[in-house]
Amino acid sequence: METHDFRSLDPEGHDLEELRALGHRMLDDMFDNVSFLRETPVWQPMPDAIRNGIREQKMPHAGQNPQDLYDFFSSHILPYAVGNRHPGFMGWVHGGGTLPGMLAEMLAAGLNANLGGRDHAPVELERAVIRWTAEVLGLPVTSSGVLVTGSSMANFIAVLTASRATEDGTEIRTKGISGRRLRGYAAETAHGCISRAFDMCGLGSDALKIIPVDDQFRMDIAALKTAIAEDRASGMEPFLVVGTAGAVDTGACDPLDDIAAVADVENLWFHVDGAFGALARLAPDMRSLVAGIEKADSVALDFHKWAQVPYDAGCVIMRDGSRQRATFAQNLAYLTKETRGMAANPPWFCDLGPDLSRGFRALKVWMTISVYGTVELGRMVTQCCAVARHLADRVAAEPRLELLAPVALNIVCFRVKADDAVVNDLNSELIRDMQESGVAAPSATTLRGVRAIRCAIVNHRTLPEDVDCMIDHLFKLADARSPE
Numbered sequence: 294m295e296t297h298d299f300r301s302l303d304p305e306g307h308d309l310e311e312l313r314a315l316g317h318r319m320l321d322d323m324f325d326n327v328s329f330l331r332e333t334p335v336w337q338p339m340p341d342a343i344r345n346g347i348r349e350q351k352m353p354h355a356g357q358n359p360q361d362l363y364d365f366f367s368s369h370i371l372p373y374a375v376g377n378r379h380p381g382f383m384g385w386v387h388g389g390g391t392l393p394g395m396l397a398e399m400l401a402a403g404l405n406a407n408l409g410g411r412d413h414a415p416v417e418l419e420r421a422v423i424r425w426t427a428e429v430l431g432l433p434v435t436s437s438g439v440l441v442t443g444s445s446m447a448n449f450i451a452v453l454t455a456s457r458a459t460e461d462g463t464e465i466r467t468k469g470i471s472g473r474r475l476r477g478y479a480a481e482t483a484h485g486c487i488s489r490a491f492d493m494c495g496l497g498s499d500a501l502k503i504i505p506v507d508d509q510f511r512m513d514i515a516a517l518k519t520a521i522a523e524d525r526a527s528g529m530e531p532f533l534v535v536g537t538a539g540a541v542d543t544g545a546c547d548p549l550d551d552i553a554a555v556a557d558v559e560n561l562w563f564h565v566d567g568a569f570g571a572l573a574r575l576a577p578d579m580r581s582l583v584a585g586i587e588k589a590d591s592v593a594l595d596f597h598k599w600a601q602v603p604y605d606a607g608c609v610i611m612r613d614g615s616r617q618r619a620t621f622a623q624n625l626a627y628l629t630k631e632t633r634g635m636a637a638n639p640p641w642f643c644d645l646g647p648d649l650s651r652g653f654r655a656l657k658v659w660m661t662i663s664v665y666g667t668v669e670l671g672r673m674v675t676q677c678c679a680v681a682r683h684l685a686d687r688v689a690a691e692p693r694l695e696l697l698a699p700v701a702l703n704i705v706c707f708r709v710k711a712d713d714a715v716v717n718d719l720n721s722e723l724i725r726d727m728q729e730s731g732v733a734a735p736s737a738t739t740l741r742g743v744r745a746i747r748c749a750i751v752n753h754r755t756l757p758e759d760v761d762c763m764i765d766h767l768f769k770l771a772d773a774r775s776p777e
Contacts, residue, residue, distance in 0.1 A: 334731025410641025431587025437614025539570020549585030
């Protein structure tokens with residue numbers, strides 16, 4: 294008879310106590326690391342030795358000591374992360390994360406729950422988070438939704454659902470587009486994931502018509518109406534209009550109330566990409582900028598941005614859950630729903646999106662919202678916008694700087710002035726110089742042909758003195774490149 298070594302992967306005895314002690318040390322080290330972020334560079338380039346040390350890792354056939362692996366993390370990974378926890382990180386719309394969220398991730402990993410379906414408490418907690426999100430947005434608490442990786446996936450789910458909500462749209466699941474000429478609309482400031490969603494849905498990116506914007510970088514409603522009329526006259530099938538709450542380049546918010554009115558008259562699905570701007574609803578002084586979002590048929594947003602939840606935690610909310618289920622639900626023997634037992638409690642989240650295997654994202658969202666409360670999170674949103682206005686005022690007060698776009702929420706686009714022949718290249722170089730200095734990390738964008746230094750104030754740790762430090766260092770870098 295063949296002999297087997299039957300045992301689990303869990304350590305026992307002395308090995309268990311060593312791992313427990315290492316786990317406590319890891320937790321303490323991460324708390325200390327967050328406490329001293331300001332004393333470290335925002336970002337630093339990886340030395341060749343570090344990069345090669347990662348790239349040359351061999352597949353381990355024998356087990357390795359966890360202490361050695363943690364040492365590798367501490368020397369090769371931790372110092373060279375993207376830096377979005379740091380108060381000087383201003384380049385992209387990344388939240389800074391929180392310690393309660395980190396702890397929730399640890400608990401969720403320990404539980405190892407699959408939230409594709411079945412009847413268990415983590416599913417109910419995600420449903421609670423969805424109800425809370427609908428309430429924040431002003432949508433009915435009966436709305437459906439699902440937590441996903443981020444707004445790219447959330448927008449994809451919304452576009453796909455909207456296409457299936459058209460006349461005979463359910464047949465698309467079995468027969469495909471079949472030559473139908475569906476048309477959607479979004480402003481030229483819309484995130485690139487909207488066009489990509491049209492591509493992935495099989496509609497083709499050309500099915501999304503781009504609408505021009507006004508001098509505030511908001512969708513031109515007259516142009517939208519004209520485009521819809523022209524498309525109907527040419528035999529197209531308009532089915533969807535996407536409004537943006539917080540444009541990625543400038544933070545501008547489309548006139549959502551006006552878009553909702555057009556969608557109602559034209560019988561279009563009204564979707565809002567509110568990746569970060571949707572949570573302006575939490576701040577009483579910012580809420581008016583996203584007025585009309587409560588009229589949407591669907592909304593995409595990210596908790597890992599202004600809600601400061603650790604990555605990743607996106608969400609899509611649907612006013613009519615039956616549309617979402619009609620788009621994704623499957624009748625498969627191994628997914629049969631029961632009236633009792635573990636296979637009860639439908640609908641399951643696998644009926645609301647493309648994923649069957651899903652992690653317990655809801656715990657870190659629930660923990661973050663519960664620890665801080667919506668009032669404090671709203672105050673943090675207001676603070677971010679106040680820091681952005683402080684930066685805009687500083688730019689306006691400096692003769693060497695030029696503001697390039699209105700500051701609607703929390704994004705400031707500006708540049709260092711220079712001769713026309715070199716100004717774009719100079720500002721591009723200064724952005725790279727700043728990032729490599731470790732003092733701050735802005736990003737670059739281009740607005741109407743002009744290269745801009747873009748600062749997005751999303752991190753709850755970023756204060757007015759941090760943006761002042763960035764501007765002061767920017768002048769030093771500019772002087773180094775243009776000595777008089």
